[in-house]
Amino acid sequence: MAEPLLEISGLRTGFDTHDGTVPAVDGVDLTVHAGKTLCVVGESGCGKSVTARSILRLIEPPGRIEAGTITWHGDDEPFDVLALPRDDERLQKLRGGDIGMIFQEPASxxxxxxxxxxxxxxxxxxxxxxxxxxxxxxxxxxxxxxxxxxxxxxxxxxxxxxxxxxxxxxxxxxxxxADPALLIADEPTTALDVTTQARILDLLRNLQAEHHMAVMFITHDLGVVAELADEVAVMYLGKVVERATVEELFADPKHPYTKQLLESVPVLGRDRGRDLPTIPGAVPNPLHRPKGCSFHPRCAEAIPGRCDIDEPPEVVFDGGRTAQCVLYDDGQGGPA
Ligand SMILES: Nc1ncnc2c1ncn2[C@@H]1O[C@H](COP(=O)(O)OP(=O)(O)O)[C@@H](O)[C@H]1O
Ligand SMILES: [Mg+2]
Structure with a gap:
C-alpha cells in the first residue's frame, strides 16, 4: 500500500443556525494515499464539499470545525492542519501549493x-x-x-x-x-455535458499519471467512481458509511446504502427501456437526523427494533475495508 499523504480523523464541522448546529460533517475518518485516487461518493447534502473545504480550512462563519485532526504528510515533518495558527505559512503553502483544489462551478x-x-x-x-x-x-x-x-x-x-x-x-x-502532491476535485464535471465530462476525466487521469499526484475526487456519480478510483469512501449524512477499494466496492458492496446506490446506476445492455430503482425518500435534514442508523428509514434491509434504536458500529473486515452497519456486527467490532 502507498504511504498516507492526508489523514482525516474524527472530523466534525457544523453550521450554527437559529434552530441549532447543523452537523454537516459528523465524525469523518478518511485517508488519501500518495499517488492514489480516493473517490468520495454520496447523494447531495451528505457533507462531501464541507469535508473538502475543511481540509483547507475554508469554512466561513456560521460554519466551524468543531473537532478532529487533519494530518498532512508532506516532505517535512507531518503536522495537523487544524492545529496551525491562522497565519502559519504552512497553511498558505498548502492552499493552492501542496494541495490544488477545483470547485464545481468554473464560471463562479x-x-x-x-x-x-x-x-x-x-x-x-x-x-x-x-x-x-x-x-x-x-x-x-x-x-x-x-x-x-x-x-x-x-x-x-x-x-x-x-x-x-x-x-x-x-x-x-x-x-x-504549483505541481501539488494532492488535487482535490469537487464535482468538477457536474456542470458539463457528457462528452466534455469524459474528456475532462481523461485529462485528469493522464495528468495524475504524469505528475504522480494523489487525487481526492468528489462525485455523486458511481460511473465516474468506477473509472477513476483506487479507493472509495461512501458518505451518508455527514458520516463515512463504507470504505473499500474500488474492486471490493463494485464486486461486493456491504452497506445497504452502497447497494441501493449501485442499483440505481444504469448498466449498458441490461437497463434499456427499464425504469431504474431510485432510493426512496431524500437525504434528511441533518438537524433532524433519524435516531439509530441515520439511513434506516430508507434502508431495504433495516431491522426494526435495532436499526432505529442504536447507532451502528464501524465493522472492520479482513484487508481493512469497513462498513457502519449492524448486518456485519459480531458484537465485538469484527465482522459477523
Ligand atoms: N453555509 C451553510 N449553512 C448551513 N448549512 C450548511 C452550509 N453549508 C452546508 N450546509 C449543510 O451541510 C450539509 C452538507 O453540505 P455539503 O457538504 O455541501 O454536501 P454535499 O457536498 O455532499 O452535497 C448540508 O446539509 C448543507 O445543508
Ligand atoms: Mg457538494
Missing amino acids: SLLPVRTVGAQLIEAIRIHTGMDKKAARKRAVELLAQVGIPNPDQRVDAYPFQLSGGMCQRIMIAIALC
Missing part, C-alpha cells in the same frame, strides 16, 4: 473581468515566486498541458470568451500550477 471561480492568463499567472507567481515573464511562459505551457488549443492566444482571453469545458480546463491548470 474565475473572475469575469480579468483574462484567464492574468489569473493563472498570478497563481503561478504566488506559489513559485517566478517573475512575470517566466510565469507567462509557464502559463502557456500549462494551458497546452490541459488541452487548450492555441494556448499562446487563449492566454489573453476572458472567461466569457471560452466554453464551460475550457473554463474548467483553466481551473485545472490553476490547481496544477
Whole structure:
C-alpha cells in the first residue's frame, strides 16, 4: 500500500443556525494515499464539499470545525492542519501549493473581468515566486498541458470568451500550477455535458499519471467512481458509511446504502427501456437526523427494533475495508 499523504480523523464541522448546529460533517475518518485516487461518493447534502473545504480550512462563519485532526504528510515533518495558527505559512503553502483544489462551478471561480492568463499567472507567481515573464511562459505551457488549443492566444482571453469545458480546463491548470502532491476535485464535471465530462476525466487521469499526484475526487456519480478510483469512501449524512477499494466496492458492496446506490446506476445492455430503482425518500435534514442508523428509514434491509434504536458500529473486515452497519456486527467490532 502507498504511504498516507492526508489523514482525516474524527472530523466534525457544523453550521450554527437559529434552530441549532447543523452537523454537516459528523465524525469523518478518511485517508488519501500518495499517488492514489480516493473517490468520495454520496447523494447531495451528505457533507462531501464541507469535508473538502475543511481540509483547507475554508469554512466561513456560521460554519466551524468543531473537532478532529487533519494530518498532512508532506516532505517535512507531518503536522495537523487544524492545529496551525491562522497565519502559519504552512497553511498558505498548502492552499493552492501542496494541495490544488477545483470547485464545481468554473464560471463562479474565475473572475469575469480579468483574462484567464492574468489569473493563472498570478497563481503561478504566488506559489513559485517566478517573475512575470517566466510565469507567462509557464502559463502557456500549462494551458497546452490541459488541452487548450492555441494556448499562446487563449492566454489573453476572458472567461466569457471560452466554453464551460475550457473554463474548467483553466481551473485545472490553476490547481496544477504549483505541481501539488494532492488535487482535490469537487464535482468538477457536474456542470458539463457528457462528452466534455469524459474528456475532462481523461485529462485528469493522464495528468495524475504524469505528475504522480494523489487525487481526492468528489462525485455523486458511481460511473465516474468506477473509472477513476483506487479507493472509495461512501458518505451518508455527514458520516463515512463504507470504505473499500474500488474492486471490493463494485464486486461486493456491504452497506445497504452502497447497494441501493449501485442499483440505481444504469448498466449498458441490461437497463434499456427499464425504469431504474431510485432510493426512496431524500437525504434528511441533518438537524433532524433519524435516531439509530441515520439511513434506516430508507434502508431495504433495516431491522426494526435495532436499526432505529442504536447507532451502528464501524465493522472492520479482513484487508481493512469497513462498513457502519449492524448486518456485519459480531458484537465485538469484527465482522459477523
Ligand atoms: N453555509 C451553510 N449553512 C448551513 N448549512 C450548511 C452550509 N453549508 C452546508 N450546509 C449543510 O451541510 C450539509 C452538507 O453540505 P455539503 O457538504 O455541501 O454536501 P454535499 O457536498 O455532499 O452535497 C448540508 O446539509 C448543507 O445543508
Ligand atoms: Mg457538494
